Amino acid sequence: MQSYSGILALFIGTLLTACSAKSEKKPETSAPTLPVIQLTNQDATLDRDYASNLEAVQNVEVRARVAGFLDKILVDEGKPVHKGQLLFQLNPTEFQVEVDRAQSNLESAIAQAESAEVEMGRVKLLVDKNVISPSELKLARSKMATARAGINGAKSALAKARFHVSLTSIRAPFDGVINRIPFKRGSLIEEGALLTSISDLRQMYAYFNVSEKEYLSFIKKRLDPDKTTVREVDLLLADDSAYPFKGKIETTETEFEDNSGTIAFRATFPNPKRLLRHGSTGKVRLSTDVDDALLVPQKAVFEVQDKNFVYVVDANNKVRSRNFIPSSRVDQFYIVQSGLKSGDRIVYEGIQSLKDGMRIVPRSLPAKSLQALYASAR
Numbered sequence: 001m002q003s004y005s006g007i008l009a010l011f012i013g014t015l016l017t018a019c020s021a022k023s024e025k026k027p028e029t030s031a032p033t034l035p036v037i038q039l040t041n042q043d044a045t046l047d048r049d050y051a052s053n054l055e056a057v058q059n060v061e062v063r064a065r066v067a068g069f070l071d072k073i074l075v076d077e078g079k080p081v082h083k084g085q086l087l088f089q090l091n092p093t094e095f096q097v098e099v100d101r102a103q104s105n106l107e108s109a110i111a112q113a114e115s116a117e118v119e120m121g122r123v124k125l126l127v128d129k130n131v132i133s134p135s136e137l138k139l140a141r142s143k144m145a146t147a148r149a150g151i152n153g154a155k156s157a158l159a160k161a162r163f164h165v166s167l168t169s170i171r172a173p174f175d176g177v178i179n180r181i182p183f184k185r186g187s188l189i190e191e192g193a194l195l196t197s198i199s200d201l202r203q204m205y206a207y208f209n210v211s212e213k214e215y216l217s218f219i220k221k222r223l224d225p226d227k228t229t230v231r232e233v234d235l236l237l238a239d240d241s242a243y244p245f246k247g248k249i250e251t252t253e254t255e256f257e258d259n260s261g262t263i264a265f266r267a268t269f270p271n272p273k274r275l276l277r278h279g280s281t282g283k284v285r286l287s288t289d290v291d292d293a294l295l296v297p298q299k300a301v302f303e304v305q306d307k308n309f310v311y312v313v314d315a316n317n318k319v320r321s322r323n324f325i326p327s328s329r330v331d332q333f334y335i336v337q338s339g340l341k342s343g344d345r346i347v348y349e350g351i352q353s354l355k356d357g358m359r360i361v362p363r364s365l366p367a368k369s370l371q372a373l374y375a376s377a378r
Contacts, residue, residue, distance in 0.1 A: 027166035035348040036313055036362040037300070039340060044290045046333065049236065049283040050208035056278040057268075058174060058200035062087065065167045067191045068094065070183055077181050081172040081198065088195055090168035106154035113147035119143045176200040177274070199278040204269045206235060206247060208284045209262035215252070218286075233267050236283040243282070244269050294336040296324070300348050301334060308334065311347040311354050318359050319347060 068090035120140040125279050126132045133302040176198040183195060210218070218231070235243035247269035256263045267284055269276065276282075300310050308326060324339025340346075347354065348365065 005212075019218075030338050031317075031359045031361050032350065032353070033246065033361040033363050034350045034354075035365055036345050037297070037348045037365050039294055039296065039336075039342055039344045039346065041292045041294055041342045044293055044295060044333075045287050046290055046335075047285050047287055048214075049285050050210065052206040052208040052235075052282050052284045054276055054278070054280045054282060055205045056176075056199040056201055056209065057203045057205060058176065059086070059197060059278045060173060061197045062170060062173075062195045063178045064088075064090065064170065064191060064195055065165055066090065066095070066192045068168060068189055069094075070185055070187045073181065073183075073185055075178050075181075077178055077196075079178050081176060081178055083172055083174045085172045087172055087178070088170040090170070090189060092165050092168040095161065095164040095168060099158065099165055102154065102158035102161040106151065106158050109147065109150040109154040111145070113144065113151050116144035134353050145202050170195060172198060174198070174200055175181075175202075179278075192275055193359040201271050201274045201276065203279070204271045204278075205277045206267045206269060206282065206284050208267070209257070209260065209264050210286075211262055215263050233287075234285040235267075235269055236285060238281055240283075243269065243275070254289060288334060294340060294342060296326075296334045296336055296340065296346070297348060298329075298332045300346050300351065302351055310340070311351055312340075313345040313347060313360065313362055316359070317362055318357055320356050 070088060071091045072089035073080055073087075074089065075085075081087065120137070120143070123132065123137050123140040125136045127134055177200075179197045179199060181196045183189065183193070189195070203373040231249040232246045235245075235247055237243055247267040249265055249267045251266050253264040265284075267324060296310060301308050303309070307323050309321045309323050312322045313319055322339060326333075327337035327338045330337050345362070345364075347360070354360075
């Protein structure tokens, strides 16, 4: 019996020892090391990009004003042209025939007028000698007036025929660049047919839409109604590269669009190297000055049911989620309206794995870290 009790005691002791050893080997979960930033109020210039459509200052369609066969194409697609330069030549033969006919009609009208004038002189002489009645003179004068009117009509017809001949020579309306030419030499061109278009690429218009709130902010902060102050803007090309020349906002539309509630701005950009083309796209970058703003990086924010939260680090290095209300969102930052204050420490990165009450090892970013983050975002 004593032997059995001793064995049982030995077994229990061994079991407790094993459990104790197992308990001692269980590792403790280590606190993650995460970057933390301290919020501060600061003045900032925040960028916002707006999709824009680029248009040449002048872009016109060149159309045939008369019908005919295309005899000559004197330019090539994509080449520069000068005002008055001959671009296309239609066959003028048919219209030259009209000119010859009108010229003949004019000469005939002149001859008839001369004959009517001679006849009136003869009738007047006979009336003066009382050989014929005065009514004959009135009739002669009427015939001469009709003949002179015929001269004017013939001159108008000749001018019109010559004008039609001139329309067979299609010339550039201004300095620009030729676009696509859809017809080939020998094609039958109908009146009104589109021969090409010409773009004046020395300057470009960039049109972009802004909200009513942004429009009011722009007008109040940037434009003095008593001065012709012009706002400079940047342009990002379709490949997100920066266009090397700054543009200027010169005008806005006068009405907001009913559907979107936006209004169009127009910025003008110089285009000395002809890099920008009519119909291309880009992004106009508009800078907004914010005074004494509390900025929160977008990377530190997460959303729950359309509300914005950050993880705030307390004095014991424990994190708690906190809701805040942004006044606006520009580029990679929120501008805080309420819910956070200057001096709050928030987790900048790695928020996906955090829960309320977790302890972290904060890795404070360098002094003025938020300013540095803001500068790098620009």
